[in-house]
Amino acid sequence: GAGVSQSPSNKVTEKGKDVELRCDPISGHTALYWYRQSLGQGLEFLIYFQGNSAPDKSGLPSDRFSAERTGGSVSTLTIQRTQQEDSAVYLCASTLDGGRNQPQHFGDGTRLSIL
Amino acid sequence: AQTVTQSQPEMSVQEAETVTLSCTYDTSESDYYLFWYKQPPSRQMILVIRQEAYKQQNATENRFSVNFQKAAKSFSLKISDSQLGDAAMYFCAYRRNTDKLIFGTGTRLQVFP
Numbered sequence: 001g002a003g004v005s006q007s008p009s010n011k012v013t014e015k016g017k018d019v020e021l022r023c024d025p026i027s028g029h030t031a032l033y034w035y036r037q038s039l040g041q042g043l044e045f046l047i048y049f050q051g052n053s054a055p056d057k058s059g060l061p062s063d064r065f066s067a068e069r070t071g072g073s074v075s076t077l078t079i080q081r082t083q084q085e086d087s088a089v090y091l092c093a094s095t096l097d098g099g100r101n102q103p104q105h106f107g108d109g110t111r112l113s114i115l
Numbered sequence: 116a117q118t119v120t121q122s123q124p125e126m127s128v129q130e131a132e133t134v135t136l137s138c139t140y141d142t143s144e145s146d147y148y149l150f151w152y153k154q155p156p157s158r159q160m161i162l163v164i165r166q167e168a169y170k171q172q173n174a175t176e177n178r179f180s181v182n183f184q185k186a187a188k189s190f191s192l193k194i195s196d197s198q199l200g201d202a203a204m205y206f207c208a209y210r211r212n213t214d215k216l217i218f219g220t221g222t223r224l225q226v227f228p
Contacts, residue, residue: 033215042119042206042218043160056215089158093216100148100212101167106160 002026004107006092012113015084021077021110025094032075033104034067037089046090049075050098079112087114117142119209121219128197129227135182136192136222138207145169147211149183149190154204154221163205166190194224202226 005024013019025032034046045059049069060066064082069075079086089111093104119140128134140149151163166174166183173181178198182191194201204223208216 035216035218040220042121042220043208043216045215045217048215059215091158091160093160100210100214103150103162103165104160104216105162106152109158111158 004092004094004105006090006107006110008110009108010111010113012115013082014115015082017082018078018080019082019112021079021090021112023075023077023092023094023107025073025075025092026105029094029096029105030072031095031098031102032069033093033095034075034077035091035093037091037109039088043091046077048098082112082114084114087112117144117209117211117217119207119217119219121207121222123222124220125223125225127225127227128194130197130199132197133193133195134197134224136194136205136207136224138190138192138219140188140190140207140209142188142209142211144211147209149181150208150210150216151179151181151190151192152206152208152218153201154206155202160206164192197226199226199228 007022032049035043048056051072064080067077089109091109093106095102147168149166152160164176178195204221207219
């Protein structure tokens with residue numbers, strides 16, 4: 001696609017429910033990143049994919065958070081048993097191959113609200 | 116661990132004037148990249164400018180330029196001839212190799228006509 005696409009744009013759910021957030025990177029981009037932006041904060045790294053592998057998942061805050069990527073393209077971030085502190089904007093970014101001189105291209109994010 | 120600090124939560128500037136946003140970072144690495152991203156209310160992060168640590172020359176992109184002081188670990192963004200469309204959150208970010216971006220907490224820039 002022309003840019004990084006994320007869905008849904010907004011998600012409201014009840015505490016304790018599971019949610020899935022989707023990221024479709026730029027076509028041909030092998031590196032994919034998930035970030036979380038809490039209200040009034042900067043972006044916090046969650047996980048990095050190179051192809052279908054995740055060489056760095058150090059930012060996942062708890063075992064309720066998981067992510068996968070299939071076919072080297074679409075990635076899904078899953079949050080189980082959501083808590084109110086999970087409320088944030090979840091942003092996805094991609095680069096061609098993860099090279100350090102490549103800027104990360106971001107999607108518009110998913111705003112997650114936990115009631 | 117690397118950290119990025121933006122000490123100005125909010126800044127304001129009059130249209131057509133110049134404003135400088137501050138950023139400092141902490142790292143023991145010698146080779147890395149620094150970025151400024153703009154985030155308007157639409158939420159999308161837009162790359163404004165980037166600087167390679169091994170380059171001494173400061174990066175410029177039209178009205179945007181940086182003052183990169185490697186020894187001082189300082190990376191400020193100067194916006195010249197400010198426009199109403201420049202109003203947004205600005206984030207400074209650090210990146211080493213293929214690593215993730217490490218962001219500061221941002222500076223909200225207001226532009227007054």
